Structure formats: C-alpha cells, structure tokens
Amino acid sequence: MLSGFATCPGLFYDTRAQDGILSRIRIPGGILDSKQCHAIADIADQCGGGYVDVTNRANLQVREIRTGIDAAVLKHLQDMGIGSRNSAVDHIRNIMTSPTAGIDLQELIDTRPFVQAWDNYIVEHPELSGLSAKFSVGFDGGGTVSVGDRLNDIMLAAVLVADSVYFRLALSIGPKGKPPVDLGILLPPDKCLSVLAALAEVYLTHSDPHSQRKQRLREVVNNLGCENYLQQVAQRLPFPLLKTNFTAVPVENKYGHLGIHPQRQPGLFYIGVVLPLGRLETKQIRGLADLAEKYGNGILRLTPWQNLLLTDIPQQWLIHVKSELVNLGLDFSASNLKSALVACSGNKGCASAATDTKADALKLAKYLETRVTLNHPINIHFSGCEKSCAQHTNSDITLVGVSLESDNKTVETYDIYIGAGDSNQKFGREIYQNVTVAELPRLIKQMLQVYKIQCPNPDETFGKFVNRYEIAQLKQLFSSTYSQKICF
Known part of the structure; x- marks a missing residue:
C-alpha cells in the first residue's frame, strides 16, 4: 500500500474505518466483466467482510479488511483491469457516465469511448496525481437514464443542436454541494479530451502540490472567477470555445433504469x-x-x-x-421500497456517524413493505451525520442521525428533511427533529400514505408533492397517527 496525501479511500491507499480497513475500487463508467467480478468476490472473502458495497459514483468498496491486500494480489487485480494501471492516480474519483451508455434507445451518443479516453489520459499523465482526490468528471449521453444532475466538478452532457451532437460544458462553481453550472459552451465530441486536459492543467497551475488539503476545483474557480478561469483554459487550446444561448431541458428519471x-x-x-x-x-x-x-x-x-x-x-x-x-435474493422492481433507499456506513463503519443507518434503513424497509405500496420509487436517504457521504443530492426524505444524552444513556435519533430546500438548506426543508428509531417507522408510513391519498396526480413525485405545502401544513397532514409509538 502507498502512503501520501490522499484522504479518500483507494485500492492502493490504506484507509482506516470504524470496521477495519476500507478499500475502494475505481470502475470507470461502472463497467465490469464476469472475471473481474469473481476476482473482486475472492478479495472480499479472503481479506474483507464477504461483501462489497456499490457507491454513488459506481465504485466498489471492500470493507472490514483485516491486514490489507497483498502487493501480489494488487498486481493481479491491475493485470485484470481492476483499479488504475498507474497507482499514483488511483485516488482520483471514478469517472461517471450513464449505466445505459451504448444501449439506451434515446441517447444521442455513446459515452463509453469518452470515459475510456479520459481514464487513459489520467493514467498516462502522472502529473495529474496532484489533482484533488475528489476531482470528478461525468459524461451524459443525452439518453433516458441521465446522470446530468449528479455532483461532478466537470460535466459534459450531450445535446442535439441543428442535427449535430455537441457536449454542454458545466463546472462546479458557487456554493458547495450544488450541481455543476452550465456555462453556455458547446464542445464538438472530438474536442472534449483536449478541453478536459486544459481544465485540469489550469486547476493544477493554481493548486499547491505540497498541500495536504488540496483545493477542490470549485474553490479554484471561485477564487479566480469563472471568466478568468475559462480564459486561461482557452489560451491552452488550439481552437476557440463556442458560446451559445442554447438551453437544455433537464431529464428527471433517476430510477428509470430499474x-x-x-x-x-x-x-x-x-x-x-x-x-x-x-x-x-x-x-x-x-x-x-x-x-x-x-x-x-x-x-x-x-x-x-x-x-x-x-x-x-x-x-x-x-x-x-x-x-x-x-x-439470488434480488429484485428488479422499481416500486420496491429498497430501490431508492440509501444509507451511509453508519456508526458500525464510521466514527463520524451518530446512528446505525444501514440497520435502521433495512428495518424501516421491512416494516413498510407489507404496509405501503408504491407506484414509483421514493428516495429515502439515511445519513449518519451532516457530511452526507452516501448521497450528495436532495432526496425525497432525508434522515440525518443525531445522538442525544438522556438519563445518562445515548439515544440515537434522526432529524427529518423533505423535498428540495433553498441554497442554504443542504438536505431540504426540516420537518421533524430528534425522532427516535422506535418512532420512525410509523411516522414514515404515515407520510407516505398521506402522499398517496392526497396527491391528485399519480405521476407526481413525493418531493414535488411536499414542496406544494408549507411545513406547518404538512405537519398537520402527517400528524393523525404519529402520536402512537412503536418498536421494530
């Protein structure tokens, strides 16, 4: 294992977690072949806890590693195409794209070659090891399964303009935690790699390679000013950046792939x-x-x-x-309560977490599965603390863990947020505070049942439904059976 400034887990970097060593395997574009799957399963059995976790960047995490992964095993994984061929850049965040790239009926362009080209570029340019471990790039092919709303430092999203396919360029600027902002720049597909390289080069020019805490791209752009940053990018390109007034219509189909x-x-x-x-x-x-x-x-x-x-x-x-x-014990229904249920590792795997998020989430799903029927997925996000590691975008319902001291005992509770909030509301609008684990299932059940009864449009999402009401009105709607406590 290597040592250095990388603070995010990687395949070649020891990262200690509450439940042992954590190893994250980059899977560019999220694509694995069957032999690679078997090799990863072997690692999880021999070194870890006998399971893997898929992350919100389509990585894989192996948890509960006891003594680290042997160097010979790491070399074998590299030879199989697992992890970066250049360990110096393995810490950089996984390259994101739609999981339906190349097979989507509606997509404008197959983004898999772009993912591969950018990954190859990173591997072949070790100076990019100076990038923040959180430096992130995404490609969206303009299909029905979009990743355009996912948080990335740089997003290239395909659009059709005058019968030709271009990529819109969006950058992470402004407040932390917001989706990248469309800059009104269209890139021909064959220019994308050059522009990405220039964006990274300017970023590195204004970063301290000796700093343990590397600035995010958003911070660099905010400090320089977006126009100044883009001017420096343009100076490194043999072609002009094409500005346009074109406005794309966002695609909302988060779980349409199920x-x-x-x-x-x-x-x-x-x-x-x-x-x-x-x-x-x-x-x-x-x-x-x-x-x-x-x-x-x-x-x-x-x-x-x-x-x-x-x-x-x-x-x-x-x-x-x-x-x-x-x-195999798996389901493929989009209306499955677990289809959009998200949880971080919780206090079993992370010292920052106040609650056992994964166990609480599964108990909630078990309670609801015989009591609530969904027409489409409802995104319920359990976060053990304010960091929101498992999901960086707003969910329909967000539960943030809080530990309280009561009668010399620690009580695990959740603050509950709903829908979308303003720029100062990271999780949406707060509706309840300090809901105990025992109280949680009946309250969530009541919220979902009220939504189904009161919502006149079956296609309206829970998030849009609650955003039509003030918090006081929602509390009144949801209060009819919440007074009675239950235990799991």
Missing part, C-alpha cells in the same frame, strides 16, 4: 437490479457474473444509484434470468 427494458440493439434487453443499500454478498456477485456470462455478454454495469444492470439478454432468456435473480 426493471426490464429494450435496448437499442434489436431483440436484446437489460434488467436493472435492485441492490438493497448498494450491498452485494459475494455469492450474489458470483451468481450475477455467471448470469451475465450465461445469458448476456458477460458484463455487469454498476450505477450511481447503487444498483446494477445485466445487459444484452435475448428476449427468450428473460424469464430464466428473472427466476435466477429471485433465487
């Missing part, structure tokens, strides 16, 4: 599989790899929503794949 969908390749389908809280037991990883090999093209695709896709399945095999998924 379930069974036709691909752009005739006769082939993909299945979006629900992973409860993004976790996969090693027997499930191996089982999915074998399914992909037997019925598809041997590929698994991880998603930024902590689920995965099995792709290239002929229609005649769909019934067999569905049956085998059930045998």
Whole structure:
C-alpha cells in the first residue's frame, strides 16, 4: 500500500474505518466483466467482510479488511483491469457516465469511448496525481437514464443542436454541494479530451502540490472567477470555445433504469437490479457474473444509484434470468421500497456517524413493505451525520442521525428533511427533529400514505408533492397517527 496525501479511500491507499480497513475500487463508467467480478468476490472473502458495497459514483468498496491486500494480489487485480494501471492516480474519483451508455434507445451518443479516453489520459499523465482526490468528471449521453444532475466538478452532457451532437460544458462553481453550472459552451465530441486536459492543467497551475488539503476545483474557480478561469483554459487550446444561448431541458428519471427494458440493439434487453443499500454478498456477485456470462455478454454495469444492470439478454432468456435473480435474493422492481433507499456506513463503519443507518434503513424497509405500496420509487436517504457521504443530492426524505444524552444513556435519533430546500438548506426543508428509531417507522408510513391519498396526480413525485405545502401544513397532514409509538 502507498502512503501520501490522499484522504479518500483507494485500492492502493490504506484507509482506516470504524470496521477495519476500507478499500475502494475505481470502475470507470461502472463497467465490469464476469472475471473481474469473481476476482473482486475472492478479495472480499479472503481479506474483507464477504461483501462489497456499490457507491454513488459506481465504485466498489471492500470493507472490514483485516491486514490489507497483498502487493501480489494488487498486481493481479491491475493485470485484470481492476483499479488504475498507474497507482499514483488511483485516488482520483471514478469517472461517471450513464449505466445505459451504448444501449439506451434515446441517447444521442455513446459515452463509453469518452470515459475510456479520459481514464487513459489520467493514467498516462502522472502529473495529474496532484489533482484533488475528489476531482470528478461525468459524461451524459443525452439518453433516458441521465446522470446530468449528479455532483461532478466537470460535466459534459450531450445535446442535439441543428442535427449535430455537441457536449454542454458545466463546472462546479458557487456554493458547495450544488450541481455543476452550465456555462453556455458547446464542445464538438472530438474536442472534449483536449478541453478536459486544459481544465485540469489550469486547476493544477493554481493548486499547491505540497498541500495536504488540496483545493477542490470549485474553490479554484471561485477564487479566480469563472471568466478568468475559462480564459486561461482557452489560451491552452488550439481552437476557440463556442458560446451559445442554447438551453437544455433537464431529464428527471433517476430510477428509470430499474426493471426490464429494450435496448437499442434489436431483440436484446437489460434488467436493472435492485441492490438493497448498494450491498452485494459475494455469492450474489458470483451468481450475477455467471448470469451475465450465461445469458448476456458477460458484463455487469454498476450505477450511481447503487444498483446494477445485466445487459444484452435475448428476449427468450428473460424469464430464466428473472427466476435466477429471485433465487439470488434480488429484485428488479422499481416500486420496491429498497430501490431508492440509501444509507451511509453508519456508526458500525464510521466514527463520524451518530446512528446505525444501514440497520435502521433495512428495518424501516421491512416494516413498510407489507404496509405501503408504491407506484414509483421514493428516495429515502439515511445519513449518519451532516457530511452526507452516501448521497450528495436532495432526496425525497432525508434522515440525518443525531445522538442525544438522556438519563445518562445515548439515544440515537434522526432529524427529518423533505423535498428540495433553498441554497442554504443542504438536505431540504426540516420537518421533524430528534425522532427516535422506535418512532420512525410509523411516522414514515404515515407520510407516505398521506402522499398517496392526497396527491391528485399519480405521476407526481413525493418531493414535488411536499414542496406544494408549507411545513406547518404538512405537519398537520402527517400528524393523525404519529402520536402512537412503536418498536421494530
């Protein structure tokens, strides 16, 4: 294992967590083949806790590692294409793209070659090791499954202008935690790599390579001013940056990848599989790899929503794949309560967390599954502290862990936020404080049932529904049965 300034977990960097050593494996674009899946399962069994977690950047995390991963094993993983070929840049955040790249019926351009080209560029330019470990790039192909709203330092999103495909350039500027801002710049696809390289070069020029705490790109751009930053980028390019007044319409389809969908390749389908809280037991990883090999093209695709896709399945095999998924203990229904349930590692894995988020989330799902039926996913996010590591965007319902002292005992509670807030409200609008774990299930059930009864439009999301009301009105709506406490 290497040492250095990297503070984010990586494959070649020891990162201590509450439950042991944590290793994060970068999976550019989230694409894995079946052999790589088996190799990762072996590592999780031999060195870790016998499971892996899919992250909100489509990485994989191996947790509960006891003594680290042997150098020979790391070399073997590199030879298999797992982790970066250049360990010096392995700490840089995973490159994000739509999990349906190349198979989406509506996409404008396949972004997989762009992911591969940028990953190759990073590997071949070791000076980029000076980038912040949180330096992040995303590509969106303009399809039905969009990643355009995900938090990235740089986002390149495909649009169609006068029958030609371009990428809109967006940068992370302004307040922390907000999506990248569209700069009104259109890039021809063949210019994207050059622009990314120039953006990174200017960033490095204004960063201290000896600083342990490296500035984020957002901070550098804010300090320089966006126009100044772009001027310095333009000076490094042999072509002008094309400004436009074009406005793109955002796509809202966060969980549209779940379930069974036709691909752009005739006769082939993909299945979006629900992973409860993004976790996969090693027997499930191996089982999915074998399914992909037997019925598809041997590929698994991880998603930024902590689920995965099995792709290239002929229609005649769909019934067999569905049956085998059930045998693996997995589901593929978008209305599954666990389909949009998110939780950080909680106090079992992180010293910063006040609550056992994963256990509380699963208990909530178990309580609700026989009491509430959903028409479409509702994003419920459990965060053990204010950092919000598991999900950086607003959810429908956010529960932030808070520990209280009562009668010389520590009581785990949650503050509850709903919908979207203003620029100063990181989690949305606060509606309840210090809700105990025992009180939580009945309250959430009541909130969801009121939404289903009161919402006149079945296609309206929970977030949009609650944003139509003031907090006092919502409390009154939700209060009818919340007075009675229950235990899990």
